[in-house]
Amino acid sequence: MEWLNRLNAVIAYLEDHIEDEIDLTRMAQIACCSPFHFQRMFSYLAEVPLGEYIRRRKMTRAAADLQDDSVRIIDVALKYGYESPTAFNRAFKSIHGIAPSKARKSGAVLKAYLPISFKITIKGEVEMDYRIEKKDEFRIVGAKEHYVLNVEENFTQIPVFWQKTVQSGIFSQILELVNQEPKGIMGVTSSMKGKDFDYYIAAPSDMAVPEGLYEYNVPACTWAIFTCIGPMPTAIQALQKRIVREWLPTSGYEYADAPDIEVYFEGNQQAEDYRCEVWLPVEKK
Numbered sequence: 001m002e003w004l005n006r007l008n009a010v011i012a013y014l015e016d017h018i019e020d021e022i023d024l025t026r027m028a029q030i031a032c033c034s035p036f037h038f039q040r041m042f043s044y045l046a047e048v049p050l051g052e053y054i055r056r057r058k059m060t061r062a063a064a065d066l067q068d069d070s071v072r073i074i075d076v077a078l079k080y081g082y083e084s085p086t087a088f089n090r091a092f093k094s095i096h097g098i099a100p101s102k103a104r105k106s107g108a109v110l111k112a113y114l115p116i117s118f119k120i121t122i123k124g125e126v127e128m129d130y131r132i133e134k135k136d137e138f139r140i141v142g143a144k145e146h147y148v149l150n151v152e153e154n155f156t157q158i159p160v161f162w163q164k165t166v167q168s169g170i171f172s173q174i175l176e177l178v179n180q181e182p183k184g185i186m187g188v189t190s191s192m193k194g195k196d197f198d199y200y201i202a203a204p205s206d207m208a209v210p211e212g213l214y215e216y217n218v219p220a221c222t223w224a225i226f227t228c229i230g231p232m233p234t235a236i237q238a239l240q241k242r243i244v245r246e247w248l249p250t251s252g253y254e255y256a257d258a259p260d261i262e263v264y265f266e267g268n269q270q271a272e273d274y275r276c277e278v279w280l281p282v283e284k285k
Contacts, residue, residue: 003248004249009031011117014115018058032255034257036189037260041248044241045245051150055095058081059091062077073085073088096111097109130225132223134222135222139217140202140218141213142200143200143213144198147198149196149197158199177205179203179205180204181204184264185201186203186204186262188261189261200214202216218261221281222256224282225278226280227277229273229275232264232270235274240278251282252285255280261279262277263277
C-alpha cells in the first residue's frame with residue numbers, strides 16, 4: 001500500500017537524521033501531505049505526538065551511548081541537539097526516570113522505544129457516514145488566532161480559543177453573520193504549508209466584516225464530509241482518529257492542500273444526539 005510505504009519511509013528518514021535537526025517539512029513531503037496533516041495523522045496512527053516520539057527515540061539512543069564510560073554526557077547532549085545540559089537532563093529524565101549520570105551505574109533500569117513500523121489493520125466494525133462533495137471557493141468571517149504548528153500543544157490551545165470567543169461575546173456576533181451554507185459555525189485551520197497556521201472560528205457569510213474580525217476565502221476543493229453524532233469534544237476526536245486509521249488508507253483518496261474544517265450546528269453539544277461535521281480536504285491518489 002503506497003500510503004503505508006510513505007509513512008514507513010518517514011520513519012526511515014527520521015532514523016537516518018536522529019542526530020540532526022529533524023525537518024518537519026521534509027517528513028511531510030515524504031508523506032505527500034502538509035506539515036499540519038502529517039503531524040495530525042502521525043499522532044492518530046502512532047498514538048503518540050510526533051515530538052514525543054522523536055524525544056523517545058533520541059533518549060533511547062542517548063541511553064545506549066552513555067553505557068560507554070569514555071563518552072562525556074555533554075557530548076551526548078550535543079549529539080542529539082541539546083545545547084543546554086539542563087535541557088538534556090530534563091528530557092532524559094522524562095523518558096527514563098533517572099538522570100543521565102545515574103544511567104551509567106550498573107543495574108540502572110532504562111527504557112527502550114524501538115522505531116515504529118506502520119502496519120494498519122482496518123477493523124471497520126462501526127459504520128461511518130460520509131459524502132464526497134466538490135465545492136467552489138467560499139468566504140468565512142470570524143475570529144482568528146495564529147499558532148506555531150505543534151499538534152500536541154494545539155489540541156490544548158484551540159479549545160481555549162473557543163472558550164475565550166464564547167465568553168467574550170464574539171461568538172454571538174459571529175453567529176449573527178451566518179447567511180450561507182452550511183448554516184453553522186466553522187472551525188477552520190488555514191495556511192497548511194508552513195510550520196505555523198491561522199485558526200478561524202467563523203461563519204460562512206457574504207456580509208461586511210465587523211471591526212475586530214477577519215475574512216478568509218476557503219479555496220475550491222473536494223471534501224470528504226463525515227457526520228459526527230455525540231457529545232463534544234469526545235465524539236469528534238474519536239471520529240477524526242477513525243477517519244485517519246480506517247477510512248483514509250482504503251478510500252482511494254489522500255490529503256489535499258486545503259484547510260481542515262469542522263462545522264458545528266445549533267444544539268446542545270453535550271447531548272448524545274448532537275450533530276456536527278468533519279470536512280477532510282481530499283484528492284484522488
